[in-house]
Amino acid sequence: xxxxxxxxxxxxxxxxxxxxxxxxxxxxxxxxxxxxxxxxxxxxxxxxxxxxxxxxxxxxxxxxxxxxxxxxxxxxxxxxxxxxxxxxxxxxxxxxxxxxxxxxxxxxxxxxxxxxxxxxxxxxxxxxxxxxxxxxxxxxxxxxxxxxxxxxxxxxxxxxxxxxxxxxxxxxxxxxxxxxxxxxxxxxxxxxxxxxxxxxxxxxxxxxxxxxxxxxxxxxxxxxxxxxxxxxxxxxxxxxxxxxxxxxxxxxxxxxxxxxxxxxx
Amino acid sequence: xxxxxxxxxxxxxxxxxxxxxxxxxxxxxxxxxxxxxxxxxxxxxxxxxxxxxxxxxxxxxxxxxxxxxxxxxxxxxxxxxxxxxxxxxxxxxxxxxxxxxxxxxxxxxxxxxxxxxxxxxxxxxxxxxxxxxxxxxxxxxxxxxxxxxxxxxxxxxxxxxxxxxxxxxxxxxxxxxxxxxxxxxxxxxxxxxxxxxxxxxxxxxxxxxxxxxxxxxxxxxxxxxxxxxxxxxxxxxxxxxxxxxxxxxxxxxxxxxxxxxxxxxxxxxxxxxxxxxxxxxxxxxxxxxxxxxxxxxxxxxxxxxxxxxxxxxxxxxxxxxxx
Numbered sequence: 001x002x003x004x005x006x007x008x009x010x011x012x013x014x015x016x017x018x019x020x021x022x023x024x025x026x027x028x029x030x031x032x033x034x035x036x037x038x039x040x041x042x043x044x045x046x047x048x049x050x051x052x053x054x055x056x057x058x059x060x061x062x063x064x065x066x067x068x069x070x071x072x073x074x075x076x077x078x079x080x081x082x083x084x085x086x087x088x089x090x091x092x093x094x095x096x097x098x099x100x101x102x103x104x105x106x107x108x109x110x111x112x113x114x115x116x117x118x119x120x121x122x123x124x125x126x127x128x129x130x131x132x133x134x135x136x137x138x139x140x141x142x143x144x145x146x147x148x149x150x151x152x153x154x155x156x157x158x159x160x161x162x163x164x165x166x167x168x169x170x171x172x173x174x175x176x177x178x179x180x181x182x183x184x185x186x187x188x189x190x191x192x193x194x195x196x197x198x199x200x201x202x203x204x205x206x207x208x209x210x211x212x213x214x215x216x217x218x219x220x221x222x223x224x225x226x227x228x229x230x231x232x233x234x235x236x237x238x239x240x241x242x243x244x245x246x247x248x249x250x251x252x253x254x255x256x257x258x259x260x261x262x263x264x265x
Numbered sequence: 266x267x268x269x270x271x272x273x274x275x276x277x278x279x280x281x282x283x284x285x286x287x288x289x290x291x292x293x294x295x296x297x298x299x300x301x302x303x304x305x306x307x308x309x310x311x312x313x314x315x316x317x318x319x320x321x322x323x324x325x326x327x328x329x330x331x332x333x334x335x336x337x338x339x340x341x342x343x344x345x346x347x348x349x350x351x352x353x354x355x356x357x358x359x360x361x362x363x364x365x366x367x368x369x370x371x372x373x374x375x376x377x378x379x380x381x382x383x384x385x386x387x388x389x390x391x392x393x394x395x396x397x398x399x400x401x402x403x404x405x406x407x408x409x410x411x412x413x414x415x416x417x418x419x420x421x422x423x424x425x426x427x428x429x430x431x432x433x434x435x436x437x438x439x440x441x442x443x444x445x446x447x448x449x450x451x452x453x454x455x456x457x458x459x460x461x462x463x464x465x466x467x468x469x470x471x472x473x474x475x476x477x478x479x480x481x482x483x484x485x486x487x488x489x490x491x492x493x494x495x496x497x498x499x500x501x502x503x504x505x506x507x508x509x510x511x512x513x514x515x516x517x518x519x520x521x522x523x524x525x526x527x528x529x530x531x532x533x534x535x536x537x538x539x540x541x542x543x544x545x546x547x548x549x550x551x552x553x554x555x556x557x558x559x560x561x562x563x564x565x566x567x568x569x570x571x572x573x574x575x576x577x578x579x580x581x582x583x584x585x586x587x588x
Binding site for chain 2: 010013016019021024025032093096097098099100101102103104105106197202
């Protein structure tokens with residue numbers, strides 16, 4: 001018997017197997033989704049009346065009358081962190097010895113590494129879409145029209161793959177699922193050292209400086225542009241570039257660490 | 266052509282803290298269609314040797330080939346021809362046995378239709394047909410080992426590497442697996458297995474290499490190894506420690522174990538009266554004496570200087586199950 005599967009078919013088989021694993025543990029999918037939805041409702045309720053909700057006479061109208069449009073990107077960015085599960089999936093396979101089983105077979109090592117990243121990507125798309133859907137139900141209405149939803153989703157996808165790469169690199173480097181889970185620690189500086197609740201102009205001092213160096217700032221601003229302001233191509237461009245550079249950097253780190261992990265000792 | 270040809274392989278692990286020579290110098294040859302056993306205690310270098318032969322670990326020095334293919338330079342080709350069930354190869358507990366076989370068949374290049382057919386064949390072969398749709402996490406240890414063995418057979422490999430295939434299994438499950446391994450050998454599959462159980466090596470292996478501290482210290486068939494000791498083993502037991510110490514001075518070339526002295530001589534039974542006379546005339550009381558053909562246990566003691574502890578566990582388990 002000679003294995004004659006192409007790389008893509010191997011990747012598809014391994015991805016399908018990993019999807020089955022995810023489906024068998026549905027509760028593991030809930031926390032990140034609930035937190036993201038929670039942000040959407042709580043921030044809208046707590047801040048909508050101050051920063052530009054539909055209520056008349058708000059002191060600062062950042063949201064041009066629809067605070068859901070303004071705060072939805074924060075929840076989407078939170079949902080996109082679900083990509084960090086990629087590293088956990090991969091390290092679970094390493095810890096359980098399943099990774100070694102596949103290594104003993106004549107199949108591509110890259111298919112073994114990329115399968116969990118594929119599933120991380122699917123997870124990002126699914127969770128971000130669900131949050132978008134909730135946003136639509138409670139009144140999100142992009143300034144650029146419905147194509148705005150697709151733009152937001154595409155930025156979220158690239159951003160989520162950045163977290164996927166980071167978690168794979170951290171997980172493989174540490175060799176433990178705790179190491180991969182530590183990737184979610186990035187969530188706090190990523191979300192809160194950014195113009196999460198108010199536009200960047202309203203930040204001051206060290207937080208303004210930190211936000212300027214935080215790529216999340218440009219991702220949120222790009223999403224907000226299409227949701228609140230309309231076609232601001234330079235803001236949109238900065239958002240894609242920030243997400244893309246972050247993803248390129250972490251995916252390179254993931255590839256380098258994975259290459260080392262698959263090398264023979 | 267030899268199934269496996271290993272020439273002076275070494276494996277050294279170098280870390281910041283220290284350097285460990287896991288395999289110092291191992292050589293052996295395995296003929297096609299035989300079961301070859303690597304027998305040794307934990308940490309002897311058996312698993313490291315298997316990892317090198319299955320292309321999962323690089324060889325520090327020396328050469329090894331599988332079916333004429335160099336394991337270092339032709340690793341992909343080697344992986345095509347071998348089946349591997351190692352201690353540290355895992356099974357996905359969230360999938361069912363059927364799903365695991367199907368996925369593995371697909372990865373080996375079977376079409377969907379052929380994968381379904383092969384899955385059914387293998388589930389029957391390893392006796393898991395009834396449990397096919399259950400998630401693996403509900404399987405017993407024995408069922409998981411049989412599943413592991415079945416997964417390594419998906420592509421009908423010419424050579425099968427099994428690393429301690431029965432460790433931790435109850436005697437019943439162990440027997441089932443032994444029968445399966447023998448049946449595979451009878452169908453022409455070459456099997457290289459590691460074990461720390463003397464009985465397992467004796468029962469299964471056509472030839473055995475005893476490996477200790479990274480070195481092969483003896484090699485041959487079970488009978489050859491036993492014959493290599495040269496004669497029968499006479500065991501003298503003593504109740505009194507002074508008697509034991511005195512007996513050591515009277516009987517030459519003994520090996521002590523607890524309150525017993527063992528001596529290996531040709532035609533042991535005929536020499537017992539002479540020994541007893543010598544001991545008695547020197548005032549030494551012997552509580553019991555027996556002569557027996559040497560066992561692998563005796564061989565192991567002879568070539569390493571100590572007993573293989575794991576073998577006691579398997580015997581106790583067997584006794585427990587018989588009660």
